Amino acid sequence: MTAGKFRDRIRTSIQDEALQAALDGNAERRVQGSKAAFASLPDHQPRRQRAHAIRNEVIEHLDEYLERFIKQVKNNGMIVHRAEDAAVAINIFLEIARSHNAKLVAKSKSMVSEEINFNHALEAAGLTPVETDLGEYIVQLRGERPSHIITPAVHLRRHEVGALFHEKLGIPYTEDIPILTNTARKVLREIFLTADIGMSGVNFGVAETGTLCIVTNEGNGRMVTTVPPVHVALMGMERLVPNLDDLALFLSLLPRSATAQKLSVYTNLIHGPRRGNDPEGPRERHLILLDNGRSQLRNSPLKEALLCIRCGACLNACPVFREIGGHGYVGVDGSPAPYPGPIGSVLSPGLFGSLEFGHLAQASSLCGACREACPVDIDLPGLLLRVRAGVAINSNNKDGVGVPAPLKTGLQIFRKVADKPRLFGLLQRSAGLGSRLISLRSNWMHLPDFSGWGFSKDLPRPALKPFRNRWVDLEHEEPGKIERKKLPPVKIETIPTKLIDLEDQFMDELKALGGECHPCKPSELTERILALLQARGIGKVMVDKKAGETLSGSNLELVHQPDPTCRGGVTRVAAGLADTGSLLVTAGEGELLSASLLAEVHIAILNRSDLHASLPDVLNTKIVRQAASAVIISGPSRTADIEMTLTIGVHGPGELIVLLVDDSAPAMIK
Amino acid sequence: MPETVQLMITCLVDTFFPEVGEAMVKVLERAGVQVEFPSEQTCCGQPAFNAGLRSEARPLAEHTIRVFEATGGYIIIPSGSCAVMLRQGYLELFADDPPWLERANRLANRSFEFTEYLVDHLGITDLGASWSGKLTYHASCHLLRGLGVDRQPRLLLSRVQGAEVVELPHVEECCGFGGVFSVEHPELSAEMLKRKISNLESTQAPTLVVCDSGCLMNIQGGLKRMKRAQKVVHIAEVLAHQENNR
Numbered sequence: 001m002t003a004g005k006f007r008d009r010i011r012t013s014i015q016d017e018a019l020q021a022a023l024d025g026n027a028e029r030r031v032q033g034s035k036a037a038f039a040s041l042p043d044h045q046p047r048r049q050r051a052h053a054i055r056n057e058v059i060e061h062l063d064e065y066l067e068r069f070i071k072q073v074k075n076n077g078m079i080v081h082r083a084e085d086a087a088v089a090i091n092i093f094l095e096i097a098r099s100h101n102a103k104l105v106a107k108s109k110s111m112v113s114e115e116i117n118f119n120h121a122l123e124a125a126g127l128t129p130v131e132t133d134l135g136e137y138i139v140q141l142r143g144e145r146p147s148h149i150i151t152p153a154v155h156l157r158r159h160e161v162g163a164l165f166h167e168k169l170g171i172p173y174t175e176d177i178p179i180l181t182n183t184a185r186k187v188l189r190e191i192f193l194t195a196d197i198g199m200s201g202v203n204f205g206v207a208e209t210g211t212l213c214i215v216t217n218e219g220n221g222r223m224v225t226t227v228p229p230v231h232v233a234l235m236g237m238e239r240l241v242p243n244l245d246d247l248a249l250f251l252s253l254l255p256r257s258a259t260a261q262k263l264s265v266y267t268n269l270i271h272g273p274r275r276g277n278d279p280e281g282p283r284e285r286h287l288i289l290l291d292n293g294r295s296q297l298r299n300s301p302l303k304e305a306l307l308c309i310r311c312g313a314c315l316n317a318c319p320v321f322r323e324i325g326g327h328g329y330v331g332v333d334g335s336p337a338p339y340p341g342p343i344g345s346v347l348s349p350g351l352f353g354s355l356e357f358g359h360l361a362q363a364s365s366l367c368g369a370c371r372e373a374c375p376v377d378i379d380l381p382g383l384l385l386r387v388r389a390g391v392a393i394n395s396n397n398k399d400g401v402g403v404p405a406p407l408k409t410g411l412q413i414f415r416k417v418a419d420k421p422r423l424f425g426l427l428q429r430s431a432g433l434g435s436r437l438i439s440l441r442s443n444w445m446h447l448p449d450f451s452g453w454g455f456s457k458d459l460p461r462p463a464l465k466p467f468r469n470r471w472v473d474l475e476h477e478e479p480g481k482i483e484r485k486k487l488p489p490v491k492i493e494t495i496p497t498k499l500i501d502l503e504d505q506f507m508d509e510l511k512a513l514g515g516e517c518h519p520c521k522p523s524e525l526t527e528r529i530l531a532l533l534q535a536r537g538i539g540k541v542m543v544d545k546k547a548g549e550t551l552s553g554s555n556l557e558l559v560h561q562p563d564p565t566c567r568g569g570v571t572r573v574a575a576g577l578a579d580t581g582s583l584l585v586t587a588g589e590g591e592l593l594s595a596s597l598l599a600e601v602h603i604a605i606l607n608r609s610d611l612h613a614s615l616p617d618v619l620n621t622k623i624v625r626q627a628a629s630a631v632i633i634s635g636p637s638r639t640a641d642i643e644m645t646l647t648i649g650v651h652g653p654g655e656l657i658v659l660l661v662d663d664s665a666p667a668m669i670k
Numbered sequence: 671m672p673e674t675v676q677l678m679i680t681c682l683v684d685t686f687f688p689e690v691g692e693a694m695v696k697v698l699e700r701a702g703v704q705v706e707f708p709s710e711q712t713c714c715g716q717p718a719f720n721a722g723l724r725s726e727a728r729p730l731a732e733h734t735i736r737v738f739e740a741t742g743g744y745i746i747i748p749s750g751s752c753a754v755m756l757r758q759g760y761l762e763l764f765a766d767d768p769p770w771l772e773r774a775n776r777l778a779n780r781s782f783e784f785t786e787y788l789v790d791h792l793g794i795t796d797l798g799a800s801w802s803g804k805l806t807y808h809a810s811c812h813l814l815r816g817l818g819v820d821r822q823p824r825l826l827l828s829r830v831q832g833a834e835v836v837e838l839p840h841v842e843e844c845c846g847f848g849g850v851f852s853v854e855h856p857e858l859s860a861e862m863l864k865r866k867i868s869n870l871e872s873t874q875a876p877t878l879v880v881c882d883s884g885c886l887m888n889i890q891g892g893l894k895r896m897k898r899a900q901k902v903v904h905i906a907e908v909l910a911h912q913e914n915n916r
Contacts, residue, residue, distance in 0.1 A: 365848025368815035388722025452853035456860030457891030467688035
């Protein structure tokens with residue numbers, strides 16, 4: 001087996017200056033950002049261990065968790081399909097599309113769909129899949145695959161996106177990221193509104209409640225699961241957590257690891273299709289559970305790779321990813337590996353075989369930065385070593401997968417020598433002498449490039465007298481007497497508990513996210529809303545039932561249905577979360593999710609008595625469990641898909657204003 | 671009675687940097703420990719193990735276990751990487767072979783990396799060493815992330831008389847050695863090494879201290895090729911050094 005195409009790819013990637021600049025930016029910003037985000041989670045190491053244990057439990061008993069999950073999802077009114085491989089999954093989807101006479105498919109980001117080459121298959125069947133995550137849309141326009149699990153266009157600089165949009169979308173060339181983002185927003189808004197099917201991935205499935213959890217920042221995940229008449233979710237069958245309390249734990253880890261956020265802007269919790277008198281939501285929801293090699297991976301020594309929650313942190317931390325980017329990881333035939341980075345170098349051979357992808361595992365110095373960054377503590381260096389040892393499928397039961405033949409021979413000879421101490425010593429001394437012939441004066445030898453080592457560094461001459469020979473004549477000192485004192489164990493810093501004013505915390509957090517919060521008295525509420533809308537020249541707003549009551553009698557045109565022509569949306573929200581500045585909204589009769597999604601400006605009314613400390617306080621509650629879908633909103637919609645430059649306002653509202661109604665005494669918590 | 675320890679010299683120190691071994695013996699003896707050197711030892715098998723050639727790694731691991739089983743006391747290793755091999759790699763290598771696993775476990779429980787032994791086991795941080803000038807420290811990957819050893823070498827260096835220890839930026843980033851990786855993927859290794867060297871240059875320290883001769887060979891080899899004057903030394907050489915004893 002040769003990995004010549006991989007080596008070529010490495011060389012061209014290293015020489016690509018624009019790529020190198022993009023990857024350096026990614027490594028530096030992401031690693032720093034994630035560190036800062038975890039600073040707000042002082043117990044993050046114990047959480048990480050708990051997360052590992054929970055995922056391990058799920059993978060150990062996957063059949064039971066799947067059975068419970070599927071039963072619940074069906075009870076919730078969704079249609080469940082199981083697909084053993086890519087072809088079956090695609091056929092299931094095409095069957096659904098045919099039954100609805102569907103042509104246009106709006107997609108939010110899904111690595112599983114990349115894994116099965118979904119877009120290509122749909123196009124071949126005459127359908128039009130459109131990626132709606134900004135980064136994913138960019139790579140689709142370029143005819144590329146994503147180069148990162150989280151930020152698909154991380155390999156590109158703004159000038160490349162500018163040129164692409166000029167060419168494909170006909171706008172004047174610009175490097176202005178907000179203009180580029182807004183262009184994509186306009187184009188994709190049409191797609192959301194006219195798509196026949198909305199297609200999404202799934203971040204977590206919750207076994208106990210049948211919840212599908214999908215997190216996005218731009219709002220496209222909400223759009224494709226809310227606006228089109230049919231929603232199809234595609235999910236790797238291993239992505240389960242036992243219950244909603246566990247989900248809260250994972251939601252404290254995933255966004256921090258992925259994008260350095262306490263929570264993603266939109267955390268969607270989906271339970272089923274539109275019910276009875278709901279004003280919105282798809283009439284039909286499907287879930288396709290994909291195996292595609294996972295069962296067999298689960299029965300292999302690479303099982304631990306199934307714990308992965310696809311946060312991309314190992315990519316950002318990896319010094320090799322930093323050099324070659326996601327497109328650098330290619331199979332023996334030069335085609336891109338299904339998953340990039342350290343986890344990809346385990347998953348790709350683990351799912352699709354060593355012959356094709358085993359060599360990727362050799363491209364690691366085993367430095368362990370990936371494991372350190374992993375929020376579920378997957379032993380990635382250990383798994384890479386196992387891939388190298390030939391445990392993945394199609395390795396022909398041979399070890400040393402991906403080792404070039406000369407190196408293999410060298411190591412075999414070395415073993416034969418090192419097995420025999422006397423021979424080893426003899427050869428050491430001969431090498432010492434021999435090296436003096438290569439390099440007469442210097443202690444360092446300049447070996448040719450093809451030796452590998454000689455490519456960028458000199459090699460020391462072996463000593464004329466190795467240590468084993470020096471030991472014999474070594475002068476020993478009398479044992480010294482140095483004072484000994486054992487060190488105390490490392491102290492783990494604890495953060496002193498202090499009283500936190502929920503209201504202050506909520507306001508600070510929301511502000512940090514780019515939202516606004518205004519405390520107000522119940523009697524002022526209507527007047528404040530009218531002033532906010534008037535200042536923005538908005539006369540027509542989407543409202544839910546309760547907000548409609550608050551605003552009845554005003555001059556505003558109130559709309560109780562999804563209406564993309566409304567620039568404003570006003571809703572009463574069910575709860576606020578102080579430590580993340582988040583809001584909880586739910587679907588249902590009298591509710592209107594679209595008001596917080598389709599509008600440019602979302603004004604939320606939150607009662608102070610509905611403020612809670614943090615996510616675990618609201619996640620496992622009746623209001624969430626019983627809603628066909630619920631969303632936790634953390635700030636205005638955002639993206640950082642172009643050069644990791646934060647841009648506010650993508651598919652969801654660009655402005656989020658919370659009116660915090662003073663209906664009770666301030667709450668303090670420890 | 672002074673404690674007796676077994677020196678596991680590692681094939682790199684033995685072959686390329688014997689002076690590191692001499693310094694280590696000096697330091698251990700100064701610390702009141704009697705050092706023995708089992709002369710049948712060769713290589714722990716890590717190069718083959720890391721390449722995935724477990725069939726080649728295994729005979730060397732068995733050999734190493736046999737050699738040290740015949741001795742008593744702790745096994746002291748001047749390399750975080752080889753210590754990880756003994757403590758973790760062998761357990762993986764013999765996972766399916768209970769009798770050998772048992773023997774590997776006993777060996778693992780006797781193994782210490784050099785600075786870990788001095789600080790955690792002996793409780794010694796000041797060895798009476800002195801050094802004039804600036805030093806900076808590179809945290810080797812397997813030492814730092816494999817063994818969790820970081821404060822030990824830093825404490826030892828902080829007690830060296832006269833040394834000004836400055837922090838290396840991005841200290842925890844890999845230098846690009848990675849054993850067989852540096853030969854198999856020279857282009858990647860070169861890029862990682864360049865970054866390490868540019869971070870080293872930013873400290874303006876003339877001397878870089880490491881706890882692993884793999885990193886030593888890699889970084890010093892790069893500096894030589896780039897015709898730079900900085901020197902990379904093993905921590906044992908710093909701890910053995912006494913300015914007034916020249």
